[in-house]
Amino acid sequence: MSIKKISINKDIETAKTLPSYYYQDEKYFDLSINKIFKPSWQIISNLKQIDNTIYPFIFLKDSINEPLILTNTNKKIRCLSNVCTHRGNILCTKKNNKNSIVCKYHGRTFNLKGNILSYPGFKKTKYFPTKSDDLVKLKTQNWKNFIFISLQPKIDITNILDDIESRLGWFPFKNLRYNSLDSCEYTLDAHWSLYCENYLEGFHVPFVHKGLNKDINLNTYKTILLKNGVLQYTESKSKKDKLNIKKGFTDYKKNIYAYYYWIFPNIMLNFYKWGLSINIIEPINKNKTRIKFLSYPIQDYKQPTNTESSLDKVEKEDQNIVINVQKGIKSKLYNRGKYSPEYEMGVHYFHRLICKHLN
């Protein structure tokens, strides 16, 4: 596969953005699935939502499509391949509460750690069973009860999680309750990178989000680059929607409206006074992206809806502009632009990370 190497100048003042062929050429899409999403960490679920012992799922449906299982033994979560080590049958299709995993093809059985337990018809097989007859186990991270999984963990996200701990150590993670009514999934007719780059700058707020712009103090907007992540935050105009930051933490006394953390390539953790919202951006193809929007209000709080600045409204505004950019990027007359060094450090860093992984 011959593919033109893309590079983005380190110096934001002279650099140019990703060329439009990056968004349109299938080869770059496939390469980013392989080189960016395979080594990435993905949030699969929250421990409180896994009330079964066996929980099958597809890792990055429509792009990587890896069939996996989470097993839950007394709150110890493991991630196993959902493919039988005999001839490749898919083991589980539905969540259930069994204590073992039985293959419906020829009856091979595994325990919830993935170890092979029984195997009809294999008495005469030599050098069997070995480690490779157990189910493949994947690395998991349990962060504040959110379960992260990676197929080939190479993207280090500890710096981001540490930063969250240092600023939000006071945040009542234990009291978050998943709210399915305020959570949803959208399919967006746009490249996944366009959604992420829109998230990575507050530059568009006064133009795209007139309602939100009334609530926040845009001249306090900050962008902080972390290793494989970006933090953005802004102060609120009124005290009523500020985060209740506890004494001793950074930004105590400031009217912080929200902390917006992005984890490369596609996870967004947004901390508000009312709780946490998570956006997971899943590539479907180069023109289609799934946005999973998960709402975790703090107990006794509710995610605001139907106001001028509420997330449902802001999200719609973002999606409309991203769809418009997707159309524009296909123009024969457009190739690439330049960055605003004051406002687009996050976008520049994102583009640099993409190039680093693709090359």
Ligand code: FES
């Ligand atoms: S494929 Fe599972 S036992 Fe044969």
Ligand SMILES: [Fe+2]
């Ligand atoms: Fe926006």
